[in-house]
Amino acid sequence: MKPIRAIRDYIQEPVSAAPLAVFRIAFGLLMLISIIRFAAHGWIDQLYIQPSFHFSYIGFEWVKPLGEWTYLIFFICGLSALFVAIGFRYTISIVVFFLSFTYIELMDKTTYLNHYYFISILSFLMIWLPANATFSFDAALSSNQETHIPRWCIDAVKLLVGIVYFYAGLAKLNSDWLFHAMPLQIWLPAKYSLPFLGDLLQNEWMHYLFAWGGALYDLTIPFLLLYKPTRVFAFILVIIFHALTRVFFPIGMFPFIMIAAALIFFEADFHQRILQRLSKLRWFRDQSQSTTEATSTKKLRFSKVRMTVVGVFFALQLLLPFRYTLYPGELFWTEEGFRFSWRVMLIEKAGIATFWVQDDDTNRRFQVDNSQHLTRFQEKQMATQPDFILEFAHYLDQYYQQQGIADPKIYVESFVALNGRQSQPFIDPTVDLSNQPINLKPKTWILPFNDVIKGL
Amino acid sequence: MRVSVFLFIILLTALFGGCTGDSTQGPDVGDFDRQAILTNWADNIIIPAFTEFELKSSNLTEAAIDFDQSPNEARLDTLQSAWKDAYLAFQQVSMFETGPAMTLRYRTQLNTYPTDTTEIKANIENGDVNLALPSLVNSQGFPALDFLLFGTGSSNNEVLAFYTTNANAQKNRAYLIALTQRIEDLTEAVLGQWTDTYRDEFVANDGNGANASIDLMVNDYIFYFEKYLRAGKIGIPAGVFSGSALPSHVEAKYNGEIALELFNEALDASQNFFNGTHFQSNTSGLSLADYLDYLNTMKEGTDLTALINNQFETIRAQASTLNSDFAQQIASNNTEMLQTYDVLQRNVVFLKVDMLQALNINVDYVDADGD
Structure with a gap:
């Protein structure tokens, strides 16, 4: 009984709400920018309105673009992101954001990207976290100021970020990635017109350096961020890594999102300082009072329900990427069980x-x-x-x-x-x-792959 | 913090250590000059081919004017062979629907078939029509001339009558001149832009990405091979897309003798472009074949250049069994046409799947995020 109690005490221990508040603000603003950027590129029309046919996910065939009304979904999504950022009616806003963003992603699986999936499940997780406890309009408008929240509320975000990296690292442990530097060997030489790097990328050893470096980075970064003595180093790595991927590949907002997410690993006082900086801006001045040191002893409402949902959520997250083992054949070839598993840039x-x-x-x-x-x-x-x-x-x-x-x-x-x-x-x-029926059973009509890729 | 600094120093050492280490393995990299491909294409293939075609199209106009001045059998013969020469020369430029040709909708105006004979007759009746109208692509270019020069009678004597004794004879001759002049004007415009400014623009745009010259050109090249060579010349008339043969959809159907010749010319042009072979010469410069060889030294995979060139030979061998008149071939044994389609399709796979993957060029590039 003792260790269980110890764990319970640990995850329930009140900690500063500041890291989650900073995370909420960054998340909301980046999502707002993403939505505006998406619209500004004309992608709403190009990807959702112009096509006459849309590819659906099993069970979600009813989720379709709504013609011109599709713009409204994006508008709602962007507006809810803004409300999340400022912490106004947070619970409703994050639910609306999760629903509208996920609806958009389900409209056509042609546009599936791991990082869109990440946003969807992260916003789902955020529904259950009191990210508006401090430094929010909600907190300013109510008398229920909470400067402290249970530790698990912050650790949940760290865990999700950690899973994304670690599973992406596991997925790279295959013979194509490690021993043939594939597909980097195809992608990198084509970036010949980059200044300085362009010539370097013509070297084979660079492809291997990035392959092994990338795998090592993904597998170790969650731990380097968790361990205080290596944290600053890890954060610099995060910036270098995502800056490089941004230079090499058209991956939109994802690098910024991951860099912002990595901030959650820093100590509370670091986030306090960010909030104090922000509170100097006139706009936030009213809320700055709420970041004072008074410790709240109030328990988070519906804490048990929240923890259960989050627990089940993480169990699924840990298992889902391994569902591919239920299918015969080479995963990269059949892609049965490929999506929703952090197999990023692998093929x-x-x-x-x-x-x-x-x-x-x-x-x-x-x-x-x-x-x-x-x-x-x-x-x-x-x-x-x-x-x-x-x-x-x-x-x-x-x-x-x-x-x-x-x-x-x-x-x-x-x-x-x-x-x-x-x-x-x-x-x-x-x-x-x-x-042939559309279902999740193995597809017997896929011809066998003429080669072997070893690994996870 | 101290650990962080220590790790950071290790990282920097590793990176710079890696950079200074000499790379004796692999190809001598950085040496491959992608811009040289563009220069070779522009200076040794595209501009010479357009120059040659401009000459042939100007001969064609002249022959039409001469014929108009004294419409006799000898001048009809000359006009017909000028048409054939120009049509063959056009096969060497048809694939370059990029830059100026694309803005002018060049290929569509010169070679949309089957031609619309009703529309042609209406145009003749109207006299002065604006051939630049997009709605009139079915009544101009080589296919319309094909009808006018070979389809207006069952013998050359009858054709001649269409321009001499026919009630509309003079208008018929005027339309001939209008069509040939249109081909010449468009060609002059395309060639003019290439030699004026576009050549330098094209060569300077040597980066990678959706709007880089190499990406655009390769996409246009494959599009041509797939839609015009494979589908237009063989697949559509053989009934691949309709389930039943459409002999009326063959290229140069009224002439009825040169469909195979046109096909072979286009096939040669495609292969020469792939290999960088200079126009009307045996010399060759840098092109996709060399680029693939360069990339392949790195990954030591299949020799794609050989694979693609062998498939070109297979296509050539298969096509040599075909009747010079495709309509007759379809009537007598359409299976041969379908087999030609299959061997062409095989090279579409090599070009569009294998080559594009190796070159990391996106087919039909879409500007969207990846992961």
């Missing part, structure tokens, strides 16, 4: 998928022009991912039924090249995909 896949429609009544067989139905981006994503190919085949089945073919049979001839290997046939061209 370079290129492919081509040519669909054939067969009408047995008239004995006609003809090829589909994919570009009539899909945007170029959708077509590109579809060509290398079996679940996309199947979904498009089902769409074509319906489309040609409407065109008057009683029972169209849909076949696909496809080739995929993975991590610099020569392209090979991807999907069994003799299988009528219109008859």
Whole structure:
């Protein structure tokens, strides 16, 4: 009983609410900027309004863009991010943010990115954390000032950030990444026009340096950030690492989000100082009183419910990335159990998928022009991912039924090249995909991968 | 803090240690000059090919004017062969629908087929039509001339009558001149822009990324190979996209003799571009083949250059079995056409999947974030 009590006392111990407040402000502002940036690039129209067909996640087929109203979802999402930042009606705001952001991500899986998934689950986690306890409009407007919160509320964020890095590091422990420097060997030489780095990146040893360095970074950074003597060093590494990825790859806001998230590992007094700086800005002056030292002994409301939800959430987070072990075949090839697992920048896949429609009544067989139905981006994503190919085949089945073919049979001839290997046939061209069910069971019609990738 | 400083020093030592270490393994890097590819394309392939085609298109206009002055059988013959020469020379430039050609919608105006004969007749009737109108792409260019020079009668005598004894003879001849002049004007405009400013712009834009010359050109090249060579010349008439053959969709159908020749010319042009072979010469400069070789020395993978060149040979061998008139080939044995399509498709896979992956060029680049 003793150790359990010790753990309970430890995670319930009141600690300064400042780190979580800083985190909330940074998160809200970065999300607001992300949404504005997304809209300013014209991506709402390009990715969600223009396409006539959208790829859905199983169980979320009902989540679709709403035509011109899609802009409203983005507006709501951005507005709730702002409210989160200033801590105004925090609980409602973060729930609205989580729902609207997740709705956007579920509209079309073509745009799936690990870092969007990270935002979704992080905002879900934040629903259960009292991030408005201090330095917020909520705190200023109510008499319930809480300068201290249970330790687990801050550790939960550290744990999630830690999982993202560590699992991304585990995923890099494979023969392609470590012993062939793939896919970095494809990506890095192409950055030849970068000043200074461009020439360096033509060297093979650079590709290995980044491969091993990246894996080592991902696996160790959570611990280096946790351990006080290495923390400053770790934070400098975080900045270098994410600055480099920003230079090499088009990854948008993600580096800034991760750099801001790493701040949560710093001590409370560091965050107090940030808040004090902020409180010198006139705008925040009213709230500055709430950061005084008075210790609150009040317990967090519904603490048990919150802890249970967060506990289940983390159990899922720890297990979900290993679901790939339930599927036969090479994970990088079939991508069954690939998403939602922090497999970041691991594979370079290129492919081509040519669909054939067969009408047995008239004995006609003809090829589909994919570009009539899909945007170029959708077509590109579809060509290398079996679940996309199947979904498009089902769409074509319906489309040609409407065109008057009683029972169209849909076949696909496809080739995929993975991590610099020569392209090979991807999907069994003799299988009528219109008859294959859309579910999570292993897809027997994916042709076997002609090579072996060892590792996790 | 002290530990942090210590670790930081180690990191710096490791980085700079790595930088000063000499890289004896791998290729002699930094030596590969990507800009030289662009220079080779512009100076030794694109501009010479357009220059040659401009000459042929100007010959074509002249032949049409001569024919108008005295429409006789000899001048009809000359006009017909000038049309054939120009059509063949066009196959060498059709793939360069980038920069000036793209802004002018060059290829669409010169070679949209099947041509619309009803629209052609209406245009002739109207007299002065604006051929720059996007709605009139189906009644101009080489396919329209194909109809006018070969499809207006079953023999050259009958064709001649269309321009001599026909009630509309004079208007018919005027339309011939308008069409040839349009081809020449557009070509002059494209070539002019290339030699004026675009050549330098093109070569200077030697970075990587969506709007870099190499990315744009490679995308246009593959698009041409896929949509115009594979689908347009072979796939569509063979019925790949419709389920039943469409012999009326072959290139140069009224002439009925040169479809294979046009195809072969376009195939040669594609392969020469891939290998960087100078226009009408055996010399070759840097191109995609060399770039692939360079990258391959690093990853020691499949020899993609050989794979792609072998596939070009396979296509050539398969095409040599075809009738010079594709419509006849489709009627007698369409399987040969379908097989030609298959071997072309195989090279689309090599170019679009394997080559683009190796070059790290995005097909149909979309400006969106990655992870």
